[in-house]
Amino acid sequence: GMLAQFMDIFGLRWLAEMDGFHSFVRKCAHAIAYFSFGISSALATQYSGWKKAPWWALLICVLYAASDEVHQAFVPGRGPLVRDVVLDSVSAAVGIGLSMLVKKRRFWKNKTSE
Numbered sequence: 001g002m003l004a005q006f007m008d009i010f011g012l013r014w015l016a017e018m019d020g021f022h023s024f025v026r027k028c029a030h031a032i033a034y035f036s037f038g039i040s041s042a043l044a045t046q047y048s049g050w051k052k053a054p055w056w057a058l059l060i061c062v063l064y065a066a067s068d069e070v071h072q073a074f075v076p077g078r079g080p081l082v083r084d085v086v087l088d089s090v091s092a093a094v095g096i097g098l099s100m101l102v103k104k105r106r107f108w109k110n111k112t113s114e
Contacts, residue, residue, distance in 0.1 A: 030084070031091040037061055038095025046103065054096050061092035 041060050045053035065088035069080035 027087060030088055034061060034065065034088040034091035035095040037064070038092030039099045041092070042096040042099040046099075054100055057096050058089075058093055061096075062089045065089050065092070 038057065038061055041057035042054055045057045045060075050056050062085070065085045068088070069082075069085050072078040073080045
């Protein structure tokens with residue numbers, strides 16, 4: 001496939017042809033995408049002034065992950081997997097948590113410099 005051709009450029013075609021490599025790359029891509037989605041959702045809800053913003057951000061990400069899996073039920077050769085919703089949701093939660101830590105650190109840094 002395309003991944004094998006791309007990896008061939010670096011002399012790593014053998015790696016791309018290993019069992020499970022394609023799935024591993026897709027899972028990593030999903031984790032990175034939902035981590036970023038978690039950060040974005042957290043920032044959007046926080047700066048919009050939503051009460052309990054991190055929880056709303058998590059709900060948005062979980063619902064989106066679930067809807068993505070429902071969509072896959074209609075794609076030939078694909079199917080919905082609960083474990084994918086869990087991976088996506090945990091990745092988003094880590095992004096949300098990181099955004100909260102950064103915000104808290106900035107808050108305390110500003111308080112101590114006053």
